Amino acid sequence: MKYLLQRIAFYLFTMWAAITLNFFIPRMIPGDPVQAMIARFQGQMSTQAVASLYVLFGLDKKQSIWADYRGYWIQLFHGDLGLSFTFFPAPVSQVLAQSLPWTVALVGVTTLLSFMIGTMLGVFAGWRRGSWVDGLLPATTFLSSIPYFWLGLIAIALLAGPGSFFPSSGGYDPGLVPAFDGYFIPSAIRHSLLPALTILVSSVSGWILSMRNMMVTVASEDYITVAHAKGLSEKRVMFGYAARNALLPNVSGFALALGFIVGGTLLVEIVFSYPGLGYQLFQAVGAKDYPLMQGIFLIITLSVLLANLLADVAYLALDPRTRKEG
Amino acid sequence: MKDPVLEIRDLNVDYGLGDQAVHAVRDVSLTLHRGEVLGLAGESGSGKSTLAYGLTRLLPPPGVIRGGQVIYHPAAGPAYDVMALSHAELRAFRWAETSIVFQGAMNSLNPVYKVSTQLLDVIRAHEPRMPASARLARARELLRLVGIAADRMDSYPHQLSGGMRQRVMIGMALALEPQIVIMDEPTTALDVVMQRQILRQLIELRERLGFSVLFITHDLSLLVEFSDRIAIMYGGRIVEEAPAPALYRDSLHPYSDGLLHSFPALRGERRELTGIPGSPPDLRNMPTGCSFHPRCSKAFEPCPDRVPVLGHPRTPDGRTRTVACWLHPATG
Numbered sequence A: 001m002k003y004l005l006q007r008i009a010f011y012l013f014t015m016w017a018a019i020t021l022n023f024f025i026p027r028m029i030p031g032d033p034v035q036a037m038i039a040r041f042q043g044q045m046s047t048q049a050v051a052s053l054y055v056l057f058g059l060d061k062k063q064s065i066w067a068d069y070r071g072y073w074i075q076l077f078h079g080d081l082g083l084s085f086t087f088f089p090a091p092v093s094q095v096l097a098q099s100l101p102w103t104v105a106l107v108g109v110t111t112l113l114s115f116m117i118g119t120m121l122g123v124f125a126g127w128r129r130g131s132w133v134d135g136l137l138p139a140t141t142f143l144s145s146i147p148y149f150w151l152g153l154i155a156i157a158l159l160a161g162p163g164s165f166f167p168s169s170g171g172y173d174p175g176l177v178p179a180f181d182g183y184f185i186p187s188a189i190r191h192s193l194l195p196a197l198t199i200l201v202s203s204v205s206g207w208i209l210s211m212r213n214m215m216v217t218v219a220s221e222d223y224i225t226v227a228h229a230k231g232l233s234e235k236r237v238m239f240g241y242a243a244r245n246a247l248l249p250n251v252s253g254f255a256l257a258l259g260f261i262v263g264g265t266l267l268v269e270i271v272f273s274y275p276g277l278g279y280q281l282f283q284a285v286g287a288k289d290y291p292l293m294q295g296i297f298l299i300i301t302l303s304v305l306l307a308n309l310l311a312d313v314a315y316l317a318l319d320p321r322t323r324k325e326g
Numbered sequence B: 001m002k003d004p005v006l007e008i009r010d011l012n013v014d015y016g017l018g019d020q021a022v023h024a025v026r027d028v029s030l031t032l033h034r035g036e037v038l039g040l041a042g043e044s045g046s047g048k049s050t051l052a053y054g055l056t057r058l059l060p061p062p063g064v065i066r067g068g069q070v071i072y073h074p075a076a077g078p079a080y081d082v083m084a085l086s087h088a089e090l091r092a093f094r095w096a097e098t099s100i101v102f103q104g105a106m107n108s109l110n111p112v113y114k115v116s117t118q119l120l121d122v123i124r125a126h127e128p129r130m131p132a133s134a135r136l137a138r139a140r141e142l143l144r145l146v147g148i149a150a151d152r153m154d155s156y157p158h159q160l161s162g163g164m165r166q167r168v169m170i171g172m173a174l175a176l177e178p179q180i181v182i183m184d185e186p187t188t189a190l191d192v193v194m195q196r197q198i199l200r201q202l203i204e205l206r207e208r209l210g211f212s213v214l215f216i217t218h219d220l221s222l223l224v225e226f227s228d229r230i231a232i233m234y235g236g237r238i239v240e241e242a243p244a245p246a247l248y249r250d251s252l253h254p255y256s257d258g259l260l261h262s263f264p265a266l267r268g269e270r271r272e273l274t275g276i277p278g279s280p281p282d283l284r285n286m287p288t289g290c291s292f293h294p295r296c297s298k299a300f301e302p303c304p305d306r307v308p309v310l311g312h313p314r315t316p317d318g319r320t321r322t323v324a325c326w327l328h329p330a331t332g
C-alpha cells in the first residue's frame, strides 16, 4: 500500500511537471497565434475582429506570466482548454471530446485484441516449440518489420478502392450523422476494419515473441518440473504455472501499450484519414493550432501516466514479491 | 530379503540423439525395498539426478530414455512398468506413488502462489472427490509434520526461509502418502546442523508412515549415518552397492573407498582424508574398460580393456552386496 502511494505521489509530480511544460513551451515559441490566424484568413478580417480575437485568446491582458500560469490551472480544473484556432470558435475540449472516442475505440480495441491473440499464440509457441505457431513467427515478424506507413498504404492499394468492401478513408460514410443506430454503427465498423487489421498485423508479432521467449524461460524453472512431477494436468501446468508466471513482464508492456494508444495512432489515422485524435494532432500541427496541440499533448501525457499507474497496480496484484508488508 | 517396491532394470538415459548423445546413465539396475532408505552417492556429474529424472520420466529435453524398465510394486495390485504407462496413467502415478524433492528445492515453489495453493492443488489433482475442508486439514497436517506453523499456509514462498521452503517441499512430497520418496540432494543448500535436523525428521516420518526413500547426495558421510543401503555411482554406472555399515567398514571398490575418504565422518573413528586424484570422466569421451581405471591406484592388467560387470563378490557377506571391479570379480 505504501509503495502504491509512493508511486501515485510520483505520478502526480510528473503530471504537474508535464502540465507546466505544456504551459511554457507554446509561450516560448516565437510568433503570434493571432497573426498566424490573420494570415490564414488572408486579410479578410476586420480590425475589430482581430481585437476581439486577442481578447478571446486572452492575449490582450498585459499580466505577469505567473498570473497567466495561475489562470491556466484554474481553467484546467474547469475543463477549459481554450479555443481551437482551426475550429474557431469551438473550444478545444469539444474538439477532443469528438475525436477521442474514435481513437479509443479503434486503437484501444485492437491493442487489446493484439495483446490477447499474441499472448495466447506465444503461450502455445513457447510451450510446444516447433509446433505450427512457430511456423507462423517468421511471417508475422516480417509483417511487423514493414514500416506501418507502408503497410497501411499497401493495404489501401490492395484491398480498398472504388467498389471494394473496405473504404479507404474516414470513420463513417459521409452522408451519415453520428448516432447509435443501425445505419451509423455498421458503417463505422466497416471503416475501422482495415485500420484495425493493419494495426493488428504490425503489432501482434511483438506479443507473440515476447510471450514465447518468456514461456521458454519459465518452462525450465524448477517449479515447472515440480508441477509436472506432482502429476498436475498438462493444461494446469501450462496455464496455471508457466503462462501465469510468463505473463508478468508482458502485463507491464501491455499497460504501456495502452498508454501509447492516444499518442501512437498518428500514422494510422493519417494513412486512413481516421477522425481520431492522431489525425486531429496532425491537422493542428499543420495549422499551428497551439491550444489544440496543448490539449492533445495533455491527454497523451495523462494517458501514459495512467497506464503506468495501471501497470503498477497490475504488478502488485499479480506478483506477490512486489508487495511489501506494512 | 524384504519385498522390492521399485526395481530399476538396465536403465539407459542419453542426452541428445545419435553420435552426439551423452550416455549419462548406463545399464543401471537397482532395487529399492519397502520401507528402506537407499542412498545413492557419487561425484558431481555422475548421473544421479539423471537417474532420478529418468525413472519418473521427468527428463528435461534433450534427455531421452534409451532403454530399460522401472518396475513398480504398488501397495495392492500387480506390479507394472513405469516406462510403459500412458500419459494419463503416468500423471496418476506421479506424486501419488512416487514423489520427488528436487535438488533445487529452494526454487521448487512457484513464487506467485501461496504455500497453501501449492499444497492443495496436488491433493485436488489426485483426489478430486475429497471435500475442500478435508484437503485444507490435510495441508495443515503436512506442515505440522515437517515442523512448520499452520499460519504459514498463507505465506508466499519468498516470505519463507530456505530451510522452511525445503521443509514445505518435504511435506508436499508426503501429501498423498506415496510409497516412494526420491530426495535429490534435498538439503545441500542448508548448513550442516539444519541438514541433519531435517534428515532426522524425515527418518522419523518414514518410521511412522512407512515409505521408502531413494536418497541422493554426494556427501557419503550423510548416507552412512542415515541410510540402510548405499549405492555408489561413477560415470553413469552403479559401481558398488552394499548395506551402509558394510560399505563404511570395508568398501570393495577403490572409488567408494576414495569417496569415503573425501569427507570427514561426523561419527566414528577419525579417518585420513585423501580424496580421489584426477577429475570425473568426460561422458563424451569415456575411458575404455573400467571407466575409473585412469584414476585408480589399484588398476591392473584387465582394467583398461574390459568393463567389469556388477555382481556379488567372493566375500563372506557377498550375497548382500554387489560390486563392479576386477579386484573382486563376480561369482557365477
Ligand SMILES: Nc1ncnc2c1ncn2[C@@H]1O[C@H](COP(=O)(O)OP(=O)(O)OP(=O)(O)O)[C@@H](O)[C@H]1O
Pocket (backbone or CB within 6 Å): B015, B016, B022, B024, B042, B043, B044, B045, B046, B047, B048, B049, B050, B051, B061, B062, B063, B103, B218, B283
Ligand atoms: N541437458 C543436458 N545435456 C547434455 N548433458 C547433460 C544435460 N544434463 C546433464 N547432462 C550431463 O549428464 C551428466 C549427469 O548429470 P546429473 O545432473 O545427473 O549429475 P549429478 O550426479 O546429479 O550431479 P550433481 O551432484 O552435480 O547434481 C553430467 O555429466 C552432465 O554433464
Ligand SMILES: [Mg+2]
Pocket (backbone or CB within 6 Å): B048, B049, B050, B103, B184
Ligand atoms: Mg544432481
